[in-house]
Amino acid sequence: MPRIFNFFLFVLALAAEPADIIWSARYVITMDAQRRVIENGAVAIRGDRILAVGTKAEIDAHFQPKLRLDRPDAILAPGLINTHTHAAMSLFRGIADDLKLQDWLEKFIFPAEAKNVTADFVRWGTRLGCLEMLLSGTTTFTDMYYFEDVVAEAAREAGMRGVLGETIIGFPVADNKTPADALAYTERFLKRFQNDALITAAVAPHALYTNSDETLKAARALANKYQAPLIIHLSETKKENDDELAKRHTTPTKTLDNLGLWNGRSVAAHAVWVDEADMAILKSRGVGVAHCPSSNMKLSSGVAPVTRMLALGLAVGLGPDGPAGSNNDFNMFEEMDLAAKLQKVTTMNPQALPATAALEMATIRGARALGMEKEIGSLETGRRESSEGLEKNSGGGRPFRRAGSSGRAGAESQLRPQP
Numbered sequence: 404m405p406r407i408f409n410f411f412l413f414v415l416a417l418a419a420e421p422a423d424i425i426w427s428a429r430y431v432i433t434m435d436a437q438r439r440v441i442e443n444g445a446v447a448i449r450g451d452r453i454l455a456v457g458t459k460a461e462i463d464a465h466f467q468p469k470l471r472l473d474r475p476d477a478i479l480a481p482g483l484i485n486t487h488t489h490a491a492m493s494l495f496r497g498i499a500d501d502l503k504l505q506d507w508l509e510k511f512i513f514p515a516e517a518k519n520v521t522a523d524f525v526r527w528g529t530r531l532g533c534l535e536m537l538l539s540g541t542t543t544f545t546d547m548y549y550f551e552d553v554v555a556e557a558a559r560e561a562g563m564r565g566v567l568g569e570t571i572i573g574f575p576v577a578d579n580k581t582p583a584d585a586l587a588y589t590e591r592f593l594k595r596f597q598n599d600a601l602i603t604a605a606v607a608p609h610a611l612y613t614n615s616d617e618t619l620k621a622a623r624a625l626a627n628k629y630q631a632p633l634i635i636h637l638s639e640t641k642k643e644n645d646d647e648l649a650k651r652h653t654t655p656t657k658t659l660d661n662l663g664l665w666n667g668r669s670v671a672a673h674a675v676w677v678d679e680a681d682m683a684i685l686k687s688r689g690v691g692v693a694h695c696p697s698s699n700m701k702l703s704s705g706v707a708p709v710t711r712m713l714a715l716g717l718a719v720g721l722g723p724d725g726p727a728g729s730n731n732d733f734n735m736f737e738e739m740d741l742a743a744k745l746q747k748v749t750t751m752n753p754q755a756l757p758a759t760a761a762l763e764m765a766t767i768r769g770a771r772a773l774g775m776e777k778e779i780g781s782l783e784t785g786r787r788e789s790s791e792g793l794e795k796n797s798g799g800g801r802p803f804r805r806a807g808s809s810g811r812a813g814a815e816s817q818l819r820p821q822p
């Protein structure tokens with residue numbers, strides 16, 4: 404009998420496909436089309452791609468890894484996807500709290516940026532941001548700031564995936580004195596990071612109210628020339644809507660549609676003050692939405708109609724927004740928690756946004772918002788390796804009843820290094 408068993412193992416070893424790593428865990432949350440949660444699961448990885456996902460027994464039978472990480476008490480899940488932030492602003496944390504957006508921006512942030520922002524500031528601020536993001540399970544972040552090439556270097560150094568765009572704004576800033584300069588900078592940036600494994604270069608006009616129509620049109624044209632995503636703040640505050648209604652009698656979403664801004668891959672951050680007609684436009688143009696509940700609550704901006712957006716099938720992801728005043732951290736577990744609770748309390752319906760829907764927003768739906776769902780957001784064969792391991796038995800995770808709803812149980816996560 405032992406001899407037959409040994410022979411069996413020998414045949415298995417011969418048949419086994421090489422893998423770089425096998426990671427096994429008590430639960431593997433796949434976020435695949437069936438939303439499978441595999442008990443005693445494992446993932447086999449080669450290079451930066453997932454070879455297979457299955458039970459530990461299946462994966463061990465088919466693959467021979469160079470390295471293995473067995474975490475029998477952990478949950479393995481897709482790395483979280485931050486769809487909107489300004490990472491380097493971590494160095495401004497605590498500079499101004501308890502203010503409305505316009506006061507916060509105009510009286511504190513814009514002047515502080517004019518005085519302090521340099522390439523070095525951005526490098527260290529982004530490094531701190533990446534550290535915090537990695538420690539709370541985020542492996543992809545979407546950023547809009549200045550010296551964005553330095554942000555890209557810091558992201559690569561941290562092994563993080565970035566969708567990054569240089570802010571294009573209608574007044575002089577540290578690295579670009581005019582929107583034309585910022586557009587030229589963006590084109591160089593797009594060329595430098597074409598086909599990069601970790602960096603997706605984007606075009607990032609700050610907002611409708613901080614840019615001319617000509618700049619916005621040029622930004623769209625540039626994004627389409629390089630098949631890059633365009634990221635923009637949209638209808639964050641009531642004031643932004645009121646001003647546009649007074650000026651042109653249309654909502655910001657409609658104005659931008661009239662300008663052709665949505666004619667291509669786009670991500671709109673906030674979308675708090677959008678009505679049915681706006682949501683229909685966003686849906687028909689395939690615009691991804693970055694919902695930022697912490698920021699919207701802290702700046703009293705309002706509550707985005709996320710339940711309605713999800714019912715319409717919009718691709719809604721989550722973002723912590725800036726870590727200075729509009730939030731004070733990068734924790735995506737907090738965003739999941741607040742996104743769900745905000746919808747529950749404002750609709751007085753506990754099923755308005757279930758835990759699984761919040762997790763979808765932080766993973767596969769966030770990937771869809773960025774137009775990257777074929778690459779990231781789920782643990783499936785062929786996807787890029789990008790996962791997080793959560794401690795199931797941390798204090799907040801006990802008693803453990805259901806993978807995917809243990810809230811902040813896994814806020815301290817251990818990330819797999821990336822290529």
Ligand SMILES: [Zn+2]
Nearest residue numbers: 636672724725
């Ligand atoms: Zn923002």
